[in-house]
Amino acid sequence: MGCTASTQVADDENDPFLQSQRANDAIEQSLQREKQKDKNEIKLLLLGAGESGKSTVLKQLKLLHQGGFNHQERLQYAQVIWADAIQSMKILIIQARKLGIPLDCDDPTKNKELFEYRRLLLSAKALDFINASVAGGSGFLNDYVLKYSERYETKRRIQSTGKAKGFDSTMLESTTKKENDDGTDSNQPLLNMSINEISKNLNDTGDDHMFVEKKNTSPTDKKISREDIAKAIQMLWKNDSGIKQCFARSNEFQLEGSASYYFDNVDKFADPNYICTDEDILKGRIKTTGITENEFNIGSSKFKVLDAGGQRSERKKWIHSFQGITAVLFVLAMSEYDQMLFEDERVNRMNESIMLFDALLNSKWFRDTPFILFLNKMDLFDEKVKRMPIRKYFPEYQGRVGDSEAGVKYFENIFLSLNKSNKPIYIRRTCATDTQSMKFVLSAVTDMIVQQNLKKSGII
Numbered sequence: 001m002g003c004t005a006s007t008q009v010a011d012d013e014n015d016p017f018l019q020s021q022r023a024n025d026a027i028e029q030s031l032q033r034e035k036q037k038d039k040n041e042i043k044l045l046l047l048g049a050g051e052s053g054k055s056t057v058l059k060q061l062k063l064l065h066q067g068g069f070n071h072q073e074r075l076q077y078a079q080v081i082w083a084d085a086i087q088s089m090k091i092l093i094i095q096a097r098k099l100g101i102p103l104d105c106d107d108p109t110k111n112k113e114l115f116e117y118r119r120l121l122l123s124a125k126a127l128d129f130i131n132a133s134v135a136g137g138s139g140f141l142n143d144y145v146l147k148y149s150e151r152y153e154t155k156r157r158i159q160s161t162g163k164a165k166g167f168d169s170t171m172l173e174s175t176t177k178k179e180n181d182d183g184t185d186s187n188q189p190l191l192n193m194s195i196n197e198i199s200k201n202l203n204d205t206g207d208d209h210m211f212v213e214k215k216n217t218s219p220t221d222k223k224i225s226r227e228d229i230a231k232a233i234q235m236l237w238k239n240d241s242g243i244k245q246c247f248a249r250s251n252e253f254q255l256e257g258s259a260s261y262y263f264d265n266v267d268k269f270a271d272p273n274y275i276c277t278d279e280d281i282l283k284g285r286i287k288t289t290g291i292t293e294n295e296f297n298i299g300s301s302k303f304k305v306l307d308a309g310g311q312r313s314e315r316k317k318w319i320h321s322f323q324g325i326t327a328v329l330f331v332l333a334m335s336e337y338d339q340m341l342f343e344d345e346r347v348n349r350m351n352e353s354i355m356l357f358d359a360l361l362n363s364k365w366f367r368d369t370p371f372i373l374f375l376n377k378m379d380l381f382d383e384k385v386k387r388m389p390i391r392k393y394f395p396e397y398q399g400r401v402g403d404s405e406a407g408v409k410y411f412e413n414i415f416l417s418l419n420k421s422n423k424p425i426y427i428r429r430t431c432a433t434d435t436q437s438m439k440f441v442l443s444a445v446t447d448m449i450v451q452q453n454l455k456k457s458g459i460i
């Protein structure tokens with residue numbers, strides 16, 4: 001028997017027809033498995049303008065469904081936030097002068113101590129105080145961390161109506177017209193300056209003030225430590241009334257949204273061995289370039305979440321991920337109705353988001369794709385509406401100054417009115433940095449997507 005069977009097997013192995021059939025069957029089975037896997041996998045695409053909070057939403061998913069952040073991420077954010085803290089305080093000093101806000105630290109007769117701290121800070125080159133390799137390399141720092149400073153040394157604010165003129169769906173691909181292949185702006189060669197050049201520029205500008213300074217003993221003449229810089233930032237932040245005024249007007253220039261958090265906690269970020277907490281990482285910012293793919297098991301479903309960089313130069317890459325998307329999660333920064341884009345200071349951020357949402361919602365790619373709209377940064381919005389009239393930027397707005405609810409409804413209606421199809425848009429108000437509230441929002445949203453997906457694939 002055994003002998004007969006093995007002869008049979010040997011015969012089959014020599015039969016080219018049977019062999020090719022077996023290979024075909026194996027391929028077919030594998031395709032079926034892939035198809036089934038694809039069918040079960042939910043693909044969620046995070047879209048929205050730069051800095052709206054997409055990666056922060058992703059971070060919350062990581063905290064909820066992936067056990068949080070690893071050691072390397074915690075070290076990297078510590079360095080990036082430290083660099084941002086230094087640069088952000090320098091920016092406040094420089095912008096105060098541009099806006100004509102008198103700074104206590106510019107006048108040695110008024111406050112000698114602050115004057116010295118200001119000198120010390122401006123003479124410190126951020127890069128000398130950062131562990132560049134932990135932060136992601138100097139190329140990374142050049143591109144991301146020192147980015148805001150570059151603008152102030154090279155570019156004056158352009159007055160504008162704030163309307164994103166000529167924006168349409170083609171903008172998804174055509175916004176890089178002015179840009180080089182590597183995404184840098186060819187109209188602004190100084191944006192490609194090396195870090196040393198940027199720092200030099202900042203320092204030069206910093207020392208070019210109205211008072212002639214003595215070049216004898218000062219804190220800047222001895223070797224500066226990270227603690228010295230942290231102390232200088234802390235003192236300027238707490239005690240210079242001009243810095244406070246300038247910060248209150250930070251919608252008029254580009255400043256990291258979490259700058260106040262960095263300043264409030266600067267002493268811990270000054271520690272070269274500091275390891276970031278979850279909160280630090282949620283408040284920290286590393287601009288996304290390209291599209292990252294992240295897999296999560298949520299309940300019995302497998303989610304693939306795609307996080308795309310939102311700045312204009314990033315959007316040409318979006319189209320590559322438009323196929324097979326289960327739902328689009330569009331993140332809108334509600335609090336940015338009075339701010340201009342980082343990449344084009346003639347364009348109001350809210351207007352840019354409206355145009356972008358319109359282009360995506362009504363594009364052929366997403367004809368049958370559900371949209372979820374996160375009205376994000378609600379914490380900042382609630383605060384801002386009390387002091388910054390929405391009508392100043394949106395003249396047709398009729399609500400009362402300080403009426404957050406009326407403000408939300410107004411913008412919500414604008415976004416809903418863009419819908420040219422019958423597909424529903426699910427709207428949620430969010431504060432992406434708040435883990436407790438995001439836990440509820442994200443579980444409601446993922447449940448809803450799973451249910452919709454099951455219905456669509458005819459399972460329920």
Ligand SMILES: Nc1nc2c(ncn2[C@@H]2O[C@H](COP(=O)(O)OP(=O)(O)OP(=O)(O)O)[C@@H](O)[C@H]2O)c(=O)[nH]1
Nearest residue numbers: 051052053054055056282283285288310377431432
């Ligand atoms: N206060 C507050 N800050 C937020 C909120 N959401 C995001 N942020 C902060 O906003 C900054 C930008 O957030 P990101 O998540 O990096 O923005 P993004 O949309 O991924 O930006 P790109 O990658 O450039 O497209 C970070 O410093 C976040 O901590 C929020 O709801 N409230």
Ligand SMILES: [Mg+2]
Nearest residue numbers: 054055287288
């Ligand atoms: Mg991002």
